[in-house]
Amino acid sequence: GEDVEQSLFLSVREGDSSVINCTYTDSSSTYLYWYKQEPGAGLQLLTYIFSNMDMKQDQRLTVLLNKKDKHLSLRIADTQTGDSAIYFCAESRAAGGFKTIFGAGTRLFVKA
Amino acid sequence: GAVVSQHPSWVICKSGTSVKIECRSLDFQATTMFWYRQFPKQSLMLMATSNEGSKATYEQGVEKDKFLINHASLTLSTLTVTSAHPEDSSFYICSARASGTSRMGSDTQYFGPGTRLTVL
Numbered sequence: 001g002e003d004v005e006q007s008l009f010l011s012v013r014e015g016d017s018s019v020i021n022c023t024y025t026d027s028s029s030t031y032l033y034w035y036k037q038e039p040g041a042g043l044q045l046l047t048y049i050f051s052n053m054d055m056k057q058d059q060r061l062t063v064l065l066n067k068k069d070k071h072l073s074l075r076i077a078d079t080q081t082g083d084s085a086i087y088f089c090a091e092s093r094a095a096g097g098f099k100t101i102f103g104a105g106t107r108l109f110v111k112a
Numbered sequence: 113g114a115v116v117s118q119h120p121s122w123v124i125c126k127s128g129t130s131v132k133i134e135c136r137s138l139d140f141q142a143t144t145m146f147w148y149r150q151f152p153k154q155s156l157m158l159m160a161t162s163n164e165g166s167k168a169t170y171e172q173g174v175e176k177d178k179f180l181i182n183h184a185s186l187t188l189s190t191l192t193v194t195s196a197h198p199e200d201s202s203f204y205i206c207s208a209r210a211s212g213t214s215r216m217g218s219d220t221q222y223f224g225p226g227t228r229l230t231v232l
Contacts, residue, residue, distance in 0.1 A: 035223070042118075042205055042225035043156075088155065092221075100146070100207070100221060104155045 004103035006089050011109040018076040020106045022089030025070060029091040032065060034074045037086045084110045115139055116208050118224035125196055126232055133191045133227045135206030141186040142208035146221065150203040162189045196231045203228050
């Protein structure tokens with residue numbers, strides 16, 4: 001299957017950490033991505049991780065991958081109001097011509 | 113970073129007319145471009161994969177005669193919505209995957225800002 005699942009909403013207070021979770025079903029996924037979409041705008045690639053990695057950190061963003069459980073998470077440290085957006089988890093694999101399958105997106109609300 | 117542009121950013125048209133949307137990779141060559149549509153508050157749904165110099169590959173349920181895709185060069189793909197109807201109103205987003213030999217790497221897609229189509 002090609003399902004990617006995410007929770008739909010997350011609400012945090014400004015300054016707290018946000019953790020957005022994602023599960024996928026295809027064990028042959030090669031790359032896993034996190035995209036951010038602000039209202040009325042296109043997608044912004046935040047970060048990606050290869051399937052042979054467990055963790056990737058980029059400034060306030062930390063991606064954790066549990067390949068055994070097919071679980072991906074995105075942690076945003078010191079969440080700011082500007083982080084309010086929809087976050088999409090996505091996976092692709094080279095064998096599929098890098099066709100990317102997206103989750104439904106998690107809407108992050110940051111309360112001041 | 114890599115830039116992908118789309119034109120127009122929004123368009124309003126009458127039912128029955130055709131609309132062309134352009135997707136350009138501005139600072140890299142893209143052998144493969146993807147077209148998605150996104151309904152309000154929903155995820156992106158892949159419509160088709162566009163390969164330079166060959167026919168597009170359409171996802172199941174997408175009418176190839178209605179959504180014409182042309183990938184004329186390594187930096188340009190076009191999506192034409194023919195005989196548009198109100199149910200075609202949506203946010204259309206393209207992405208471009210860098211060629212394997214480009215400095216951008218071969219495994220990353222870069223998304224355009226999207227085109228909002230409203231059919232009256």
